[in-house]
Amino acid sequence: MSTTTAVDRVAATLREQILDGGLPAGTRLVEADLVTTHGAARHTVRAALRTLADEGLVTIQRNRGASVAGLDADAILALYELRAALEVEAAHLALAKHGDRLPPSVHQSAEVLRRACSRARPTWSTVSRAHADLHSTIVRAARSPRIEAVHDRLSAQTRLFLLYVRPYYTFERLGDEHVQLVADIERDGPDVLRRHLRAAAGTVFDGAVARERSG
Template identity: 75%
Template sequence: MTAADGAPSATKVALVSGALRELILDGRLDAGTRLVEADLADEHGVARHTVRAALRTLADEGLVTIAPHKGARVAGLDAEDVVALYELRTALEVEAAHLALARHGGRLPPTVHEAADVLARACRRPRPRWSTVSRAHGDLHTAIVRAARSPRIQAVHDRLTAETRLFLLHIRPHYTFDRLADEHLQLVADLEQPL
C-alpha cells in the first residue's frame, strides 16, 4: 500500500515518532500523559492514521502504551520495570564486555574509550543538556556491545535503546552529571582490569 492508497508515508511517520520520542526522552512529556491522536495530527499537520502509525512505533519501543478505547499514553517504568531492564542490560553488557576483551587482546577498542570521553565531556560542559548526555550515555553502552562483534547480542541491546533512555529519566534526579561521568569512566577502566 502506498501513501496514495491511504497508508501513512514512512517519512511522515518517522518525523512524528521522532518528534514525540524526543519530547518523551527529554522529559517534556511525563509518564501517563495522554497522547490524543486528533491533537497530534493537528499539531504535526498530518492525518490521524499517520499519528496512529507513529504511536505504534513508539509502543514497540516501550515509550508509549496503547489501550483499546482509551488511547495512547506516555509509558512509565515502575520499580519492577526498572530492575528488570537493569538486569537484562547488565547481563547483555557484561557478556558483550567479556567477548570484546577476548576479541581485542584484553583491551577495549578505541571506540569505547572515545565514547566514554564524549560522555564525560557532555557531562562536564558548563550547562549540560540532558538529551545530549543521555545520547552519549547510550552511545558508550552501544560501543561496548558492538565491540563484542556479536550481532545477536547487539540486536537485543538495540531494541532496549529507547527504553533505556526512559530509564535514565527516572534515575536523573538521583545522579549528578559529574557522578555519571566518573562512574562510566571508572566502568571502562574496571572492565579492562584482569580478574
C-alpha cells in the same frame, strides 16, 4: 534520497520529547491534538504511536487511548536483567577479542560522555544520547551481531530508564563514573559492569517501590 516517512518524523519528534523528559510518564497523547501539532494525518499519528508502543515508550489501551509509558518496579527489574545478560557477556567477548582491553572506540565514547557532562550548561538530550552510545559501543566491541541486534531494540527503554536515574546523579558524577567504569572493566573484568547496572537499577527500583506504596 531520504527514506524518512511522515510516520518516522512524528515518531522521532515524540520519542525525543519523551526521552528528554518533556512528556512525563502518564501524559495522555490525544490523536486529534497530535494531528494538529504535527500537521499530520490521523493514520500517520496512529502509526507513529504504534511504533513508540513497540519500543516501550507509549502505552495504548482500548477505549482509553495512548499515554506516555513509565517504568514500574517489575519493568525496571526486567530491563536490568536483560541489559546485564547482554552487556556483561558483550564485555566478556570484547575483552577476549581485543587482548584483554576495550577498543579505542569505547574509550572515545566514554570521553564524549564526560565532555557532555562537563559543559558549562549540559543539555540532558546530549548527555542521554552519549550515555546510550557508550553502552552500545561496549556491545558493538563484542562483534556479535545477534547480541547487538537485541541490545539495539532496548535503546529507547535504556534512555527512558536514565530519566529515572537523573534525580540521583549530578552531570559530573555521571560522566566521571562512566570513565571510571571503562577503566575498571579493563582492570577487574566484566563483573564490574554487572555491579554498575545493578546499582543503578537498585536505586531506581527502590524509588519505584516507594512511589507504588505511596500511591
